[in-house]
Amino acid sequence: MLRVRLTLKGYLVTGFLIWLPLAVTLWVLDLIVSTMDQTLDWLPGSWQPQSLIGFHIPGLGLLFALLVMIFTGAFAANILGQKLVGFWDALMGRIPVVKSIYSSVKQVSDTLLSGSGQSFRKALLVQFPHQDAWTIAFLTGHPGKGVIEHLGGEEYVSVYVPTTPNPTSGYFVMVRKADTHELDMSVDDALKYIISMGVVTPGQKTR
Structure with a gap:
């Protein structure tokens, strides 16, 4: 009887490990698609798919949002578009x-998503939350002039220390550059390492 219970438990754990990644992946995709589908609400009622064809098509909002972003980017690439974007930024800034x-979000998004930006380009090993513990952080830049004046003569860097398993929250800290170690791993590998709580090491193949 005990052996049967252990076997059933093993089957249950194996099945759980097989279905969990698929379930989470489908849940995230469904969340993204359902959220992006709400962009169709921007259209007048008579232009919405439900009114034109009589039924809802899942994912059509995602396609619509992608098309809007592509056309917006193409329009902003020419001289007229750049002037209008500059006018819009100036208007929002008043x-x-x-x-x-608006200015805070724009500055962060421009820094993180710009091809010329240097934020989140390096994975570092830093001491956090105390000197006897180490964690992975991402280089975000250098402290501002007003802060450097209070840090002494040593060189400091600004880093983002993400939490696990949710890396979208974390801590912004300034540490001595001499106390950091640049890791030989990509940002993507570092994120996988953090999200898995250290289970998936860089270079390890997932089954």
């Missing part, structure tokens, strides 16, 4: 409260 949020 609205109280809105300008603080």
Whole structure:
């Protein structure tokens, strides 16, 4: 009887390990598609797919959002588009409260997504949360002039220390450059290492 229980437990764990990655993947994809489908609400009621063809097509909102972003990027690439984007940025920068949020988000997105940006380009090993512990962090830049004045003569770097298994939250800290070690791994491998809580090591193949 005990052996049967152990066998059933083994089958249960094996089945769980097989279905869990698939279930999470499908859940994330469904969340993305359902969220992007809401962009169709921007269209007038008579232009929405439900009104034109009589039924809802899952994923059509995602396609619509991608097309909007592609056409927006193509339009902003020419001289007229650049002038309009500059005018829009200037307009948003004059609205109280809105300008603080808009300018902050724009600066972060431009830094992270720009091809010429250097943020999140290097994975570092840093001491955190104390000197006897080490964790993986990402280089985000260097402290500003007003901060450097209070840090002494040593060189400091700004790093982002993500939490696990959710790397979208974390800590922004400034550490001595001499106390960091640049890792020979890509940012993607470092993120996988963090999300898996150290289970999936860089270079390890997943089954």
